[in-house]
Amino acid sequence: MLRRLKALFLASASGLGVTLGLVFAMSLMVFYFDQNSYGEGRAFVSAGQFSVTITMLMGIPYMFGAVISLLSDPDGDKPFSHSLSTTFYVYLGLMAIGFLVLREAVICMVIAAPVLLPFVAIGIASMRYFLARNMKRGSVAQGSFLLLPLALLTFEASVSPTPERVTVQREIVIDAPPEVVWPLLLSMPDINEEEGHWTFTQSVMGVPRPVSAEVKGEGVGAVRAAYWQNQVYFEEHIIEWDAGRAMRWSFAFPDDSVARYTDAKIGPDTIHMRIFDGGYRIEPMHDGRTRLILDTRYDLSNHLSIYAKLWGEVLLGDILGNVLVIVKDRAEASKSSPLQ
Incomplete structure (x- = not known):
């Protein structure tokens, strides 16, 4: 009984920690993205120009899929199609909001979709893999690989693209x-x-x-x-x-x-x-x-x-x-x- 409670506690702590980490990471990159487009941060990121490239099209969608998967299926026991469809509906909802409130964002979302959606699916699969492993072993560290997309931020900020x-x-x-x-x-x-x-x-x-x-x-x-x-x-x-x-x-x-x-x-x-x-x-x-x-x-x-x-x-x-x-x-x- 104690072992089961311990495992459940570790799983909950791990899931919460990963979720908070993902939310923090997304908030950080959205902040830089916003600064790059409108604020004083433009000069800081202009060398890497990461905001609308790999990090935005691959890293954040990856984490988006992982978070939606965790929220919609915290135990990881539902079919993969459940997480995929839930994430898809959330994405359609965001597109609808973009169309009704910020029409200009729709063009960006359509252009990004062929790259963005596959990485959303990879994020879902990664989170499901993490949940399956975590529930068995109760290791908080097992979810750390979900934060790997943050490495893209450092990479793109330090390597300038060729004009x-x-x-x-x-x-x-x-x-x-x-x-x-x-x-x-x-x-x-x-x-x-x-x-x-x-x-x-x-x-x-x-x-x-x-x-x-x-x-x-x-x-x-x-x-x-x-x-x-x-x-x-x-x-x-x-x-x-x-x-x-x-x-x-x-x-x-x-x-x-x-x-x-x-x-x-x-x-x-x-x-x-x-x-x-x-x-x-x-x-x-x-x-x-x-x-x-x-x-x-x-x-x-x-x-x-x-x-x-x-x-x-x-x-x-x-x-x-x-x-x-x-x-x-x-x-x-x-x-x-x-x-x-």
Whole structure:
């Protein structure tokens, strides 16, 4: 009887200790994450830039799964599917809160899900393994391995990622000559929601679509003002100009409308990603048609650059492709427009 009470006491102490440790660890990293995005801690963590990379996508989800598993099945005697489904419903609840209260967080959660969810499952399995071992042996130390994700914080804070410039490019063939296409690159007013085409980024994730774009001025130094849905606004400052053939710009974000809609941590000008420049290039074809090429380049700096580039190809690729379809449809509907 005494042995059973001792084992139960040790198990309870161990479970409580691990839970408190996990909560403390998550609170610590959320604090640094918040500081990195909004507060004075930005300079402290900018070298490691760990907040939205390995620690946030793997470490915290691992601990999240472990804690939910412990709270929903403290004895570890229910099926694995029980802990998994409970955690999944909690995650959906957080997404719902993010959608209703902090809409910008949804984009981050969708991007993170393919990496985040597997590590939640690993956290669940780890906690169940710990509970099974602990109930048999009553060792408080057996749960210490659950705190290993904290090592990621130290690793990422001490190892700086290698910066990389990434190019996303799309092109389209337009059944209209260059002299019809070029004016549309200078002015595209009153773009309605029906223009463009279906994309995962804009049709499913809800990223805003363009409303209008207009170049103010001419040649290098001109400014292309871009207005998108949900009051998103940014500018494209012309740095290269070849009338009728090409133009290139650097991006400028006079306000926080882009970052506010997406997420402050994956905005267009952060320590993790910075939109560099973009441009159009017109290539006349021998049959009178036009090949229009649109690209965007951005600087990427985090420990999950391969994964980030995949999403960049999807998100930016969808946006660029949609813009090209709008230009194509308008150009083919007005082949007689004069060169501006």
